[in-house]
Amino acid sequence: MNAKPGFAILFVCLGNICRSPLAEGVFRGVVAEHGREADFSIDSAGTGNWHAGDPPDPRSVAVARRFGVDISGQRARQVRDGDFQRFDLILGMDRDNVRALQTRAPDSAAGKIHLFLDYAGGGMADVPDPYYGGDDGFTAIYHMIREASEALLARLDRRSFSPPIKGQASSTI
Ligand code: 4NP
DSSP: OOSOTTEEEEEEESSSSSHHHHHHHHHHHHHHHTTOGGGEEEEEEESSOTTTTOOOOHHHHHHHHHTTOOOTTOOOOBOOTTHHHHOSEEEESSHHHHHHHHHHSOGGGGGGEEEHHHHTTSOSOOOOOOTTSOHHHHHHHHHHHHHHHHHHHHHHHHHHHOOOOTTOSOOOO
């Protein structure tokens, strides 16, 4: 069995113009490479609203295009209250994003919020904000995001495949 059909994932950063649009596009691409489009609903948002309605930063568009991913049609939006119900998994790009999400989320959604690289098995590391840096920073975060996206899909599949833990099966003894 694959991951739950329509499993909904929201990638979140500060402005929703640099990192999370790239994560949305790259993860979408990884999912497509595996023919799994029908299994996932994928979106991105920012904790801030400064760039709402804007296309992704041209440097994110360029690095994505260089690796065969088109994110130019995306538009930034801020996280909304309804996102905490709608999405099964909400992944912050850095620890500030995770803290901002946790502050805003209802208690019922707290378990859905994780640090992207940590959830993908890469440890407690941030996808650093490349906004004030040069093009190198965008290339670096592309590779982090690509690797984490492959690991994320593998983790979600392992979770769906995992058999019941021994000892939890029903017993009459
Ligand atoms: P992002 O990068 O959170 O990866 O989209 C930023 C974009 C804009 C700003 C900060 C970070 N800003 O301060 O406007």
